[in-house]
Amino acid sequence: MSDKVQLATQPRGAEEGRTSANEAAFLSTYRWWLPPAALAFIFILIFADPFIGDWDALEYTLNALHGTPSSMALGRGLFIFFNHALYIVAHGVFHLQPRQAYLLFKYAVVAQGPLVVIACWVLTRDLSGSRQAATVAALLVTFSPVVVIYSGQVMTDVPALLLTTVALVIHLRGLQQRRAWLVIIGAALLGAGVNLRETVSFYAAWLVFAPFVCGWRPNRRAMLLVSLSLLVFLIFAGSGFAYWFLFDPNYRAAWYGWRESMRAESTLHPVRIRNVWPWLLFFLATSPLVLLTLPMAFVSEWRRRKLSPILLLAAIGLLANLLLLLNYSTTIGWRYLSTGLPALLPLCSLYLFRSLSKRLRTERRAFIVAAAAIALIGFSFGVYLWPVRSATVAVRAAAKEYDRELMKVPRDAVMISGAQSVAVIYWRGIGAGEWDVIGPGAGWPQGRLGNTIDDYLKSGRRVFVDTDPRWWQPCGWHVSEVNELVGIEPRFHFRRVSPAIFEIRPVDDPSAADQPHLKNLSPENRSEDVKRCFNSG
Numbered sequence: 001m002s003d004k005v006q007l008a009t010q011p012r013g014a015e016e017g018r019t020s021a022n023e024a025a026f027l028s029t030y031r032w033w034l035p036p037a038a039l040a041f042i043f044i045l046i047f048a049d050p051f052i053g054d055w056d057a058l059e060y061t062l063n064a065l066h067g068t069p070s071s072m073a074l075g076r077g078l079f080i081f082f083n084h085a086l087y088i089v090a091h092g093v094f095h096l097q098p099r100q101a102y103l104l105f106k107y108a109v110v111a112q113g114p115l116v117v118i119a120c121w122v123l124t125r126d127l128s129g130s131r132q133a134a135t136v137a138a139l140l141v142t143f144s145p146v147v148v149i150y151s152g153q154v155m156t157d158v159p160a161l162l163l164t165t166v167a168l169v170i171h172l173r174g175l176q177q178r179r180a181w182l183v184i185i186g187a188a189l190l191g192a193g194v195n196l197r198e199t200v201s202f203y204a205a206w207l208v209f210a211p212f213v214c215g216w217r218p219n220r221r222a223m224l225l226v227s228l229s230l231l232v233f234l235i236f237a238g239s240g241f242a243y244w245f246l247f248d249p250n251y252r253a254a255w256y257g258w259r260e261s262m263r264a265e266s267t268l269h270p271v272r273i274r275n276v277w278p279w280l281l282f283f284l285a286t287s288p289l290v291l292l293t294l295p296m297a298f299v300s301e302w303r304r305r306k307l308s309p310i311l312l313l314a315a316i317g318l319l320a321n322l323l324l325l326l327n328y329s330t331t332i333g334w335r336y337l338s339t340g341l342p343a344l345l346p347l348c349s350l351y352l353f354r355s356l357s358k359r360l361r362t363e364r365r366a367f368i369v370a371a372a373a374i375a376l377i378g379f380s381f382g383v384y385l386w387p388v389r390s391a392t393v394a395v396r397a398a399a400k401e402y403d404r405e406l407m408k409v410p411r412d413a414v415m416i417s418g419a420q421s422v423a424v425i426y427w428r429g430i431g432a433g434e435w436d437v438i439g440p441g442a443g444w445p446q447g448r449l450g451n452t453i454d455d456y457l458k459s460g461r462r463v464f465v466d467t468d469p470r471w472w473q474p475c476g477w478h479v480s481e482v483n484e485l486v487g488i489e490p491r492f493h494f495r496r497v498s499p500a501i502f503e504i505r506p507v508d509d510p511s512a513a514d515q516p517h518l519k520n521l522s523p524e525n526r527s528e529d530v531k532r533c534f535n536s537g
Contacts, residue, residue, distance in 0.1 A: 062426065
């Protein structure tokens with residue numbers, strides 16, 4: 001099992017020889033990368049979302065069906081139009097219907113989960129020269145809660161991880177082999193990754209500094225190649241958004257609407273110093289051993305080789321995660337901390353394997369202990385997070401069948417459905433109805449809920465509220481919305497249309513005399529639900 005850790009910076013001839021050998025030996029090393037990938041595939045299938053996924057996932061699904069870019073950020077065009085092409089083919093060949101399209105999109109992401117494991121194995125092997133360290137990195141991905149959970153949803157996070165890692169592998173090999181065309185392809189793929197997740201743009205620093213850390217002299221040829229790489233990166237990153245923004249007024253209006261909603265959302269979650277605590281918590285949840293070993297890994301590598309390619313990449317990955325502190329999403333979304341994961345894995349896994357080898361005196365024992373520790377920590381996090389996830393999965397599973405509830409109200413009703421607002425939007429997008437929503441988060445009329453309902457009623461619209469407690473979390477920033485909803489009960493009358501859905505009527509309507517008991521939604525009346533809250537601080 002001997003496979004000595006090699007230095008990643010060697011003379012040009014040695015680099016070319018080692019890289020060519022790595023390419024030729026990839027399939028023959030399947031026993032190292034295939035088990036982690038297969039295990040990841042099993043985990044992903046077990047934890048796959050019962051429906052589509054987070055709020056964003058439903059929007060992506062509708063965008064992919066209609067072939068329109070998302071209004072979010074730069075449009076997420078690569079993800080959406082790739083899925084749109086899949087749907088066109090599946091619809092034409094297999095007569096796939098819009099209601100089942102989400103399955104196609106979801107399992108396309110499922111298939112990419114194991115590929116992320118393999119890509120991280122290759123990147124770590126290329127940087128470290130160690131198959132054991134690469135397999136440790138692959139296991140860290142396999143047992144990452146974020147990777148496993150979001151590999152089973154129609155979300156961009158895992159495809160972005162895959163494309164980023166593949167781009168880094170190709171760009172690194174271009175630098176090692178002195179092949180400019182590989183460097184340019186790597187830059188193009190990295191730029192394309194920005195159209196999956198905009199945070200991939202943080203890796204642009206790698207294009208600037210990596211050539212010189214990998215041994216290139218700062219001469220005219222190198223400077224020209226770096227400049228060309230950046231130009232290609234920018235073209236692939238921003239040309240799609242620029243086209244839609246400049247030439248599509250509907251997209252431009254939707255984008256400004258998204259920006260306003262983000263401004264409203266940021267007021268609920270302001271950027272402040274205390275955000276470092278959820279940042280650390282979410283970083284820990286993404287990959288515990290990466291965060292715990294990171295400081296020692298930096299110090300150890302600097303003492304050994306100063307600024308090496310593996311250290312530079314890790315520094316860029318850490319910077320990418322630190323930049324997330326400048327956005328409010330860090331406090332509410334743990335998945336964002338996967339941004340720097342591909343860059344941090346090689347250094348941390350190499351350090352973990354080296355340090356254990358030194359302590360245990362054999363590489364075999366070091367590898368077994370590292371694998372066991374990763375698995376133990378991964379299972380421990382799974383046990384801790386399972387109750388939180390179970391509640392979320394129940395909401396998602398109900399969203400799959402929520403159209404049955406919507407059939408009980410008019411096709412143009414206004415729905416106040418809490419966590420099921422995303423389901424209302426989805427089923428409207430599918431064409432099942434024309435409902436409007438008063439949704440949580442950026443869509444919630446904070447302090448004006450009663451007036452908003454009055455405005456709808458005066459315009460002749462019918463408004464309904466779903467009082468099922470499962471859709472109203474008594475946690476964190478949801479509490480103010482729940483309390484405001486509870487507070488409208490004396491202002492209106494209500495008519496029951498199903499066990500949990502009530503029509504909201506003006507207070508002077510004597511025919512609406514049912515009691516919705518909205519006070520049952522308030523946190524003080526739901527002590528058991530409050531105990532299950534996952535509060536990020």
